[in-house]
Amino acid sequence: MPESEVLIIGGGIAGASTALYLARRGRDVALVERGEIASEASGVNAGQIGAIGWGDMPDLSAYLTMGSLRLFEELQLDLGYDIEFRQSGSLTAIHTLEQYGYIRDHVHSMRARGFDLALLTPREARAIEPEINPNLPGYMHTPLRAQADPVKATRAFAAAARSSGARIFANHEVGGVAPLADGGYSVATGRGEFRCGALVVAAGAWSARIGEMLGLRIPIVPVRGQMWATPSLPPMVFQTISSAESSHDWSMDDGGDARTPPELTHRGDARVTRHLYGRQRRNGEIIFGGDRQLVGFDKSVDHTGIEVNRGHASEVIPLLNGIPAARTWAGLMPFTLDGQPLIGRVPTRDNLYIVGGLASSGFGRGPMAGKLLADYIHTGHMPHMLFESDPDGRVTDL
Ligand SMILES: Cc1cc2nc3c(=O)[nH]c(=O)nc-3n(C[C@H](O)[C@H](O)[C@H](O)COP(=O)(O)OP(=O)(O)OC[C@H]3O[C@@H](n4cnc5c(N)ncnc54)[C@H](O)[C@@H]3O)c2cc1C
Missing domain, CATH: 3.30.9.10 (D-Amino Acid Oxidase, subunit A, domain 2)
Structure with a gap:
């Protein structure tokens, strides 16, 4: 039975990036994905990366777009992954x-x-x-806008996460989640049980289904x-x-x-x-x-x-x-439903986090969404810009 400090459900760009930046912080992290990495939205999108600058007073949108732009650049230019990145305008x-x-x-x-x-x-x-x-x-x-290949980029985030120590389990579909007495979770997949201290829901359009397993209404x-x-x-x-x-x-x-x-x-x-x-x-x-x-x-x-x-x-x-x-x-x-992403901790459950609701621009915003959530989990302090995406009051009991 694999055990980890943090378990991420979903191998799209949001989950893969969260795994990378948690692993880089030295956290023991595992990721379970129903299909292959990038088999859903993160692999079939248009590959557009939206960015118009930081502006005079950077808000969450500026952090997600400009921050992600830098993270794509790092993959292509510094880490040597060919993700077909171009700052094309x-x-x-x-x-x-x-x-x-x-x-x-x-x-x-x-x-x-x-x-x-x-x-x-x-x-x-x-x-x-x-x-x-x-x-x-x-x-x-x-x-400033850019472009990259969605499958190559998402898989590069997952590969970099693996190189930093994350364990990635493709073809593992989550069918049930149960809280444990110690504040962690038991996660049932078709190929066995996983245990973790903290759980991250990064299941894209399927996030509400994972929420239902936890008795939660996730408005995605x-x-x-x-x-x-x-x-x-x-x-x-x-x-x-x-x-x-x-x-x-x-x-x-x-x-x-x-x-x-x-x-x-x-x-x-x-x-x-x-x-x-x-x-x-x-x-x-x-x-x-x-x-x-x-x-x-x-x-x-x-x-x-x-x-x-x-x-x-x-x-x-x-x-x-x-x-x-x-x-x-x-x-x-x-x-x-309200048009804002959901990135942060679910306060009504122990050690439960979500990174999602990235809508039509989640390829371009997913890398920084994952990094900000990883920073939050690692430090225990909510980065100030995540107030705009706080699940508090938006993710509710069923
Ligand atoms: C046609 C199209 C064009 C787009 N164009 C752009 C664009 O140009 N630029 C842009 O920024 N964005 C674009 N987007 C949006 C972008 O693709 C998404 O916002 C982004 O990929 C969401 O990433 P994600 O990781 O949250 O979700 P996903 O990529 O969907 O990843 C979620 C993962 O969770 C897995 N999962 C679900 N349930 C379970 C389970 N029970 N057990 C285990 N795993 C599970 C899924 O298999 C999936 O791989 C486009 C989307 C589409 C569909």
């Missing part, structure tokens, strides 16, 4: 004059708060991204995201690409309520906006996605949504017009 396409006004105000207010972003004319944007549409009103440029729901890829093409898209349409629409109505997370593309079956993100991978595939839909744990691809997304992407990069989708896929993102 990013362009956000503006399709209408209403969107232009919204983005112009956003850029002005964010620059005034010390963030690094700019409004470009189509001509200026084409100088750095030649294939984008010259006939749109403008583009927002965020030079699965939201389906889906993507498509062109055949391999010569290099022609250099930055990450997105569109202002969804953020403009969500700024007027984010659609969230007691049972629905904010900022989805659909309400039930009905589309409320179009969302877009994409980039060209090192293997030449141009990949795009965007839809965010509540469909339970269904990971099948909705091809109507893929066609809408292909049309949207072609408006921004006209050469995509007529290039077929060579493959499509979907994954489940862990959205919280």
Whole structure:
């Protein structure tokens, strides 16, 4: 029966990073994962790393994005893992004059708060991204944004954790969790029991199911995201690409309520906006996605949504017009109902922690989320920025 000081449930980027930074602190840590490392959202995402700077008064969002950027850089540049990391920058396409006004105000207010972003004319944007549409009103440029391969990066965090002494158990599905009299936990997997002094729930979209095993309501729901890829093409898209349409629409109505997370593309079956993100991978595939839909744990691809997304992407990069989708896929993102991540200690249980609810940007924010939680567990003191993600009062008894 494996025993450890800390046991992490979930081998996505949040769990793998928590394991790495606990092991680096010399803690005895084990991680159990139902499938392979990076077999869920952390392996199927678009690989975009969002970052716009620390700003004048860094908040949790700044720590998660800028901190994670540094941790990705360390993997690629210092530790020698090839995770296809590039600080490529990013362009956000503006399709209408209403969107232009919204983005112009956003850029002005964010620059005034010390963030690094700019409004470009189509001509200026084409100088750095030649294939984008010259006939749109403008583009927002965020030079700090980056990209990496999701599977390689997540597995590199797990490999670095292993090199630092963490024990990683793939193909171990957790089926039950029971508290022990000494404040620790017994965790039942299909391949035997694990015991630990402290437990970390890092089970992504499945976190609520682990919560139920502990008599807890964890307010994380699965939201389906889906993507498509062109055949391999010569290099022609250099930055990450997105569109202002969804953020403009969500700024007027984010659609969230007691049972629905904010900022989805659909309400039930009905589309409320179009969302877009994409980039060209090192293997030449141009990949795009965007839809965010509540469909339970269904990971099948909705091809109507893929066609809408292909049309949207072609408006921004006209050469995509007529290039077929060579493959499509979907994954489940862990959205919280209030839109804030859950990173911290669950105060109603002994030695129980959670790192999750990283929603649609958990690849880019997961490394620092795991590091901040590891620092908390190791020192016993909550890093001040984690007040914004505190489970206290949000994770409740069933
Ligand atoms: C299509 C798509 C595109 C995206 N694009 C981006 C992007 O470009 N940039 C970005 O920043 N984010 C993006 N995201 C979001 C990002 O992928 C997620 O926020 C992030 O990967 C969440 O990481 P996680 O470790 O919390 O969850 P996951 O990666 O889902 O990991 C949780 C792990 O827990 C395991 N698990 C669950 N239950 C059990 C159990 N009972 N026993 C053992 N193990 C269990 C699962 O198998 C899984 O591996 C995208 C997501 C999708 C689906």
